[in-house]
Amino acid sequence: MFTDYTKIIIKSGDGGNGVATFRREKYVAAGGPDGGDGGNGGNVYFQVDKDKNTLIDFRYNKKFKAKNGENGSSSHCNGKYGEDLYIKVPIGTVVKDAKTGKVIADLSKIDQKELILKGGRGGRGNSHFATATRQAPRFSEDGEKGEEKELILELKLLADVGLLGFPNVGKSTFLSIVTDAKPKIANYHFTTLVPNLGVVKTKNGDGFVIADIPRNN
DSSP, rough: OOOEEEEEEEEEEOOOOOOOOOOOOOOOOOOBBBBOOOOOOOEEEEEEOOOOSSSGGTTOOOOEEEOOOOOBBTTTBOOOOOOOEEHHHHHHHHEEEETTTEEEEEOOEEEEEEEEEEOOOOOOOOOGOOSSSSOOOOOOOOOOOEEEEEEEEEEEEOOOOOOOOOOOOHHHHHHHHHOOOOOOOSSSTOOSSSSSEEEEOTTOOOOEEEEOOOOOO
């Protein structure tokens, strides 16, 4: 049993700003407020992907951000919502808050999806602030900022194949050739201090996990 471990930073989308505009038509000298609302920012979800075996993709891409909501416009046109971000992880991935160590999600079911961060709410346009005594509000509301969080991803797994052998005989080199893993390779003993994991992709589209296991004696 090995634990694949990595840290990443995620951020939900910012909400778009509302706008302060007024209706302008021919023969209408001073129309009422018609500023649209900003769109909500995109949410961040984690979703199980049955085709993934390890967390190796997160070793090289550690920052993920959902799309921002668009600003509102005149004629009561609301801004478009920001596109949600779905981060695909292998089944069995545990998501923890890096600061507190608290478990946020345990993705242990096929096709499981969990909302991790909500996008910022879009700001309201000036049409929302019109009253009987304030018929022409010249202000609007800014959108809320999205949330940002540093996470720990952990995946406990069983390797299908283990590479065993004396130090400095080419186990890490072999792993780097048959998989996309990038283990530390050097011409001295005990270069590998912790297990390195890689996935071999077959012609059929499936794969299996190889572990380069350090040997201390």
